[in-house]
Structure formats: structure tokens, C-alpha cells
Amino acid sequence: MASDDSLPTLKVLLIGPSGAGKSALLTRYCDDEFDPESSTATIGIDFKIKKLSVRGKAYRLTLFDTAGQERFRTLSTSFYRGAHGVLLVYDVSSRASFLTIDRWFDEAEANTVQGVALHLVGAKLDKAETGREVSYEEGQALADAHGALFCEASAKTRENVRKPFCDIVNQIVSTPGLLSGVNAGGRTSGTVAVVAFPFFCFVFLSL
């Protein structure tokens, strides 16, 4: 199998209000784990890596969580750099969480390249039966307004968990120029590695 570095790397971000279930979705998708007790902000996870193959081609998907910086809306512009896709996550059982999504769309659009793949996800679908506060149609309409994909999912029941990730990867690889134009993870021409290089010895001795 190809080594890590030779695979095309896709950078996908998960953003949205605190407590929407971003980390639960990520952990269920990457590790197939779900911790019903865990409701605190995510600590210790920078990003997760998932290798997957779409249409017979392998990709290295790096998934970046907000690391709690969504709580006071302090995500940095550098966080968004090089992103090919953004998953915007809200809680279908919380009207308040859905109402913040417009602003998250604005922030994502302002800080990423044109043509970036956007996917709106209504999380905690398992709560829909008893406590739904946002209808499927409302979610779909908001996604449509921003040219985003849409689905609802539950990390608890696993329902639709893989769908947003697969769909956004599909969207990224079928958007002409997006992968080649952004260069996430990979190095653009002119960038240099800052890990010591043996050439130094040569220069030093030759002087």
C-alpha cells in the first residue's frame, strides 16, 4: 500500500456551536466509539486521520476538531487555511444551536477558498423522536441557501455517521481545481522544511 505521505491529503474541518456533537460524530466515525457521558469540551485531540478510498482512489483524510475554540467563537484564520471541506454541525434537538449556523457559514465562507465543499449536518438524530426542534426541511433549506450538502445523523445509533464524511470527500474530489488549488498538508512550491538539513555542513566547511 502507498505510504502516508504519497496519498493526497484532504483537510476537512468540523465547526459549529459548542455541544452540537462534533466530537461525538468524529469519534464515532474514526474510532467507532461513543461515550454518552462525555459532554465536556474536547481535550487532547488536534486532528484525526482516516484513510479512505473513493471511486477506487485512496485519500488521507485529516479531520480537524475545533478544540473548544468555538465556545467563544475564537477559531483563528490559520485554523481554516488549506481546508478543502467544512462540516457544519448543529443539534437537531436545539433550536438555539441551529440559529447560530448562519454565522458559522459566514465565517467558513470568509476564511476558505471559493468552491470549498460545505456540508451541513444535523446531529443527535436519535433525539428527534422526542425532542426535535429543527425540522429536516429547515436544515435542507439552509444548506441549499449556502450551496451546501445536507444530512442528519446520530453518533449514538451510528445512523448516517459515515454519510457526511463520504459525501464531502466525494464533493471535494469532484470539484475541479479544489484539491490541486489548496494544497493542504502538502507543500506548495517554495515552502521549505525547517527540520535540519545536512547541506549546512557543506557550506560551513567550504567557507
Add this chain to the structure above:
Amino acid sequence: MESLGDTLWDIVICGTGLQQSLLALSLSRTGKKILHIDPNEYYGGPDAAFSLQEAEAWVDRHASISSGVFRSASITKPEGSAGLSFSRAYSLALTPQLIHARSKLLSQLVSSRAYKQVEFLAVGSFFTFKPSTDPEQKPTLARVPSTREDVAFETTLSLKAKRGLMKFLKFVLDFEGETQLAVWQPHANSPFNEFLQQEFKMDAELQKYIITLTLSLDGQMSTRDGLAIIYRHLTSMGFFGPGFAAVYPKWGGISEIAQVACRAGAVGGAVYMLGTGIKSQEISDNDIELQLTSGDKVKTKLLVQADDKTEGTFSISRLTAIVASPLKGLFESVVEGAPLPAVSVTAFPAGALQTEAGESYEYPVYVVAHSSDTGECPAGQSILYLSALTTPHSQDVLKKALESFLESVGDKQIPQRLFELHYEQGRGSVESKASGLIFTLPNVSPSLAFDDAALDPIKTAWGVVMGEDASNTEYMAFPDREHADEEMSDE
């Protein structure tokens, strides 16, 4: 979610400039309870980088204030808004600094694993400006030779000058050796250019080359400092690859490092708030109660803040210009196998420019040019960062320098200026202050190359937070974060 007031914080860090951000990074694996706030709505403090819109808002706040690090800010748009792209297509650094390859900042970013989120670009050629002697001819830029190969292939120097330069370069590489010490120590505190003249018989032209490499804003440095700075340059040359001695972080320089360091802090559990400052504080025996401008009241065992008072008269006049030309000639690699540089440095030697009144300006002026590869402007444009020591005429001198520079790099047409940002930047204290439960980091040093001295107070602050644990914990050395599942799945 628990409210901020329910926690007894181990440390509250105020400000997200490079120093405070690196402190957050250094503490990011300790499990300490960290609240990191900034009165500004953006990251980076004096190291921030701005979109056009942010730059305009910043100017509105700094146009007429007479305290703080920045003052007398203004924007001019010679062409109106024509030619400018959308606001976010730009990222203008407030305090752009190159980072030498041998800087401890880079090794700390590597050992702390933060470097993986930053893209670094090569800083290429250094030039000196040469006024034209013939009014029919335009001024030119002369590339400064800074390695043995450079000197050997240099065509404008006499054989004698080349020999002198070679001898000097060799001397600097071992300047702390016994024989060398004997030569320069008697001159240690006298002006560097006098030393070059007396010991290496360098003429004025060669002295200009060497002074350019020091990036000294007052052009008056001591022999001791000058040698150390040239040593840093020479030993950095080729350290990360052929043809360059320094790097620049893509998308706005130091600002990017500050943001990445804050993200590392957040990943480690620190809580971030922007647009939030400290309104008042009440110090008791073991903690400080802070009233935040957000309305929250928090308690912390330690407060770390930056000194934003400026001291003395040393201050830099800055002019940042967006230019409607890629200025390709400034960004060529001149050594085989070298990466394409995104940054170049040009010095107007002391005395090369005149004020409106015809007096010559007695300090050097630097033009640091950034290509669109830095991500700071769209393709087809470039950014010129000009700086000079503040005098009553320095802003006029900067305008003149910009005009002359554009004249020298333009082909048939002089490149158009689309946007100009003018401001003054002060220099504050250089000492950090620890008093009881408050630790104050020194103000940013506004030099053109990152000075490792800025790192020391961060480690001191880290030591204060760590207490007894500092002795058995390696500073800024972390393993990679676990990224979990690497298995392939077919979708």
C-alpha cells in the same frame, strides 16, 4: 457548560502576541487550567496580520492615540480602490520579521510539534540600493554577496575587495575563537563599521553590504553585536537548504505562529476568549480576582500579561505598500537547487535618501518585499514593508524610499501603488517583571529579524507556572498528538 467563574485558574494569560501564545503552547501538555484572553478581536496583538478591512478598523483605532505600541496610523489609496482585490485576499503583517534558520524559535516549534501547522518560505536575496549617477539612468539594486560562492561569482567587486570580504566571512565563522577574539575584543564596544574599515580595510561600499546583512535600523551597532548578527546570518545560510539563511511563515509571518500556538493551547484544554480584557483586579494572598470586560469574574493563581508601555525614544516608522506588480526580479533563486524565495530585503544605506528639505537621512531604510507566494496578497501583486528609525522626517523619507525603490525595480513602467499603510511603532521595556502573582512579559522588540532574546522571558514565565515540576520537565518538547485510526476503509 461550567461558567468561567467556577474554576480557580492556574494561570490567566492576557494578550495573544507571540510571547503569550508560545507560553500557552509551552503549557499545553501540563493539564494546568489556563484561561487565555485578548482585548482585541483578533489573534496576535502587535504581531497580528490584517485583511484590508481589519487594517482599516485598526487604523481608525490608532490614528490619533498617543500611547501604546502603535500610533499615528493612516491609510492612503493612490488609485482609490481600483486594482485591489477583496479584503481577505490580503494579510498585512504589523511587525513582519524574518526568522533565521538557526533561531531557537524554529527549534522550539519543531520540538513542540507546532511547526507542522505552519508553512515556511525562503527569504532570498539581500540588496543594497544604488542611486543612479546619470540622470538618464534609473537607480539599481546590487545583490549582497553573503557566501563564499557568492563572493567568487560577484562581478562588480575588485579582486582586492573580494579577498577582504572572503577573509571577513571566514573570520566571523570563528569569531569566538582565541585568535579572532584578540582581534575584535579591543573594538567590542566601538562602531562596527569602524572595525570593518580598520581591521579588514573595507571601503564604504563593502561596509554597506555588511551593515545591510545586520538589518540594523540605526546603523550604529557595536562590533560585538555586529559580529554576532553576521555570525547568525552565515551559520543560518544553507541550514535548511541551499541558498537561504532565513524563513518567513506563510500567510502573515509571526501572526501565524501565534495562532498555531494558541490552537495548541486550546487542544491542551486552554479556554480562549477574544475581545475580552481585564477591567480591574483585586490581589489577595494566594490568588487574583479579575473583573473581565466580558462581565465575567474569574480567580487565578497567576496572571501573565504583556507590557504595552513604550519607553525611550527608539521607535520605527513603517510604511506597508501593496503594489500592482509581481516584482519577479526580487524573487529569483540564485543558487542551484534553492527554493524559490518569497521574501527579499533591500537596504538604502545611511545617507542614501534625502528629506524634503534636502537634508540627508542619517539612518538606513529597509524595504522587505513579499511576493504573493506568502499568501499576503493575490497573484500579480506584492507587498513592500518599509521601515526606518523615527525622526521628524522619517515618514517622508519612507515615501521617497518607496518611490526610488519602485523606480529601480520597474521595467519600462513604474509599478502602481494600490494601498499604503503608515504607522509608528514604539519600543517598550526589555526586562520581564515578576511581582507576586503577576508576571509581565517585555514588549515586542521591533527588529526586522526575530531576536531569540524574546524567548527567554517565556521560559521564565513557564518556570514560574511549573514551580517544582520545571526541573524534571523538558521545555517545549512534546511527542506527536495521537491521530487515532489509520486503517483504510472503502466507501
